[in-house]
Amino acid sequence: MDALKRKLVFNETLNESRKIFQNQSITSIENLSNEIFYEIFDYFDGGEIVKIFSKLNSRFEQLLHSSLILIKTHFYLFYYEEIMNKDHELEIFSNKLCTNLKILSINCSQNIIFLDAHRWEQLILHYYPQLEKFYLTYYDGINNNNQYPIYTGPVNQFSSSFWIQRKWIFYVKIDNTNIKYSIYPYKKTWYNYIDDNNIEYSTSTSLIFTNLRTWSYDEMIFEQIKRVLTITQIYHLIIIEEHSMHLAIQLINLLPDLITLKIHSLPSNEITSFTFEEFGIVGSFKSLSKIAKVYIEEINDIHDLDYITLLCPRMKFFQVKRFNINIQFCLRTLLKVIYNNDICSIRSLCFDVPTMDDEIIQNFDTMIRSEKLLFNYTIKHVYNKIYLHWK
Incomplete structure (x- = not known):
């Protein structure tokens, strides 16, 4: 409801209330109808309703548990401090809930207890047994002392069998100082695009970075990652914007469980000179890295391929969305590197192309065969993508 409409409705409600008072000589708010209170409740979220009206008297207690606003207040009541210490009181809701609810979406913040997955499991199992889609968003922000709430x-927690069976996946997004934790139903992703029959939902948690350019220093980013790792392991890293190699090295090093990496691009004008520490970290990737699939939005320079293989030396699948250099030259260079590197693990490539026809496929195939860049391979196109695979 937009602000103007809300104002008009609220004024109408007040006018109606005045008329009731004038016509019926009502001298107490208790005598207002439930419908008027429902109109008033519409201007507050569930948490505000509970804090303002809970425990006033039996009349308001009944209103709070009314089926008309139950979905709005139930989750706040469930986590409300007094009720949290008396779980058995939840039984008073059992006969009044929408047990046939199919879709549920919750947004919350301020209280870290909302990340208690076990309580959500209890709530859904007992009161929403037919729930098919669950959306949860929790906003985790720093306080005045630049500290995040303590998580104990x-x-x-959101990778237990309960969540896996329902294919409800945990995601984390870092945007400046804010961390957003989300649960929503699984959607096909780039790394499962071809084969989604053997998906490991237990390792589906992703971390998404945005607004990296606005950062004046990296230390806060690293503190945020450490914060996230107290709550969940991260298996998929997505960096929305262009970023430096130095930052990429540190991020990958802090996230040892990564199995996929998706980045926008690497800075084409950056002169990369690694520190002694960075050389050591990059060297460890050769034996410790678990990143098997890599996606880069843009290739701006042929040297980007060198940097990608440094960051992810054990990748098996490499996908590029857009080439800002000659695609055939880039493919030839990459295959030559693979051909001359016995320890290279890449076995599949995927390239997006603006248009797709048999001639493009034929040109790639001819180049590979004539220059003997690969043996025992297959090449095909799916929509506007070329898939190249070899043993």
């Missing part, structure tokens, strides 16, 4: 729960 176990790691990976």
